[in-house]
Amino acid sequence: MxxxxxxxxxxxxxxxxxxxxxxxxxxxxxxxxxxxxxxxxxxxxxxxxxxxxxxxxxxxxxxxxxxDPAAGRVLVGEWAVQWLAAQGHLTPSTFDRYRGAVENYIVPRWGTTALGSVRHAEVQAWVAKLGADLSPSSIMKVHRVLS
Missing domain, CATH: 3.30.730 (GCC-box Binding Domain)
Incomplete structure (x- = not known):
């Protein structure tokens, strides 16, 4: 109440x-x-x-x-570390792929951004830039991990 x-x-x-x-x-x-x-x-x-x-x-x-309103102030990089730690149920290859997406693509771009500050349009622009280095299926996997 x-x-x-x-x-x-x-x-x-x-x-x-x-x-x-x-x-x-x-x-x-x-x-x-x-x-x-x-x-x-x-x-x-x-x-x-x-x-x-x-x-x-x-x-x-x-x-x-x-x-919790304070949850939006947590940095994406901090949240990604917590999230990865909770993924112990995955097969080793899937876990390694998720860790690679976090370490190589998500943290370098979003690590210092607060979760509440991530905007849809910015994610779309980032995904479009990933197209220069990654295949469409790899882009989908990285985006899924960020989501």
């Missing part, structure tokens, strides 16, 4: 009064607990934006598709 707080006004027994934050910064604060129980928060200038965000967070948690 996500809660929305007004950071500019507080309720009193006689009505509302202004807080010391009145007129400064974003007014509406959404607070929620992620599936791990960690409290999160995000501020909005408009109440409708806060309500929409709260509804989407609640929906994502109920449907099991919630993604």
């Amino acid at each position: 996500a809660d929305i707080d007004d950071r500019w006004h507080r309720k009193t027994p006689t009505g509302q009064e202004r807080t010391d934050r009145y007129g400064h910064g974003s007014r509406w604060l959404v607070r929620w607990r992620d599936p791990a129980g960690v409290q999160r928060k995000k501020a909005f200038k408009k109440k409708t934006d806060a309500e929409g965000f709260a509804a989407s967070v609640e929906h994502d948690m109920r449907s099991g598709s919630y993604i």
Whole structure:
């Protein structure tokens, strides 16, 4: 359940009064607990934006598709190392092919990019450039590993 707080006004027994934050910064604060129980928060200038965000967070948690907002700040290179470590179930040849794609193509281009900053158009341009060095089937395999 996500809660929305007004950071500019507080309720009193006689009505509302202004807080010391009145007129400064974003007014509406959404607070929620992620599936791990960690409290999160995000501020909005408009109440409708806060309500929409709260509804989407609640929906994502109920449907099991919630993604931690901080996850987008992880670098592709860091994530690739974690992902490769979890691929121990693969045959040795498949694992070696995945590791080669990560080390030779993905990390050199995307390693210092945050996951949340990877854009579709940039990936398309990168894939097009891979065509100069790789066969179409190899490009598909490298792209699949990035995906």
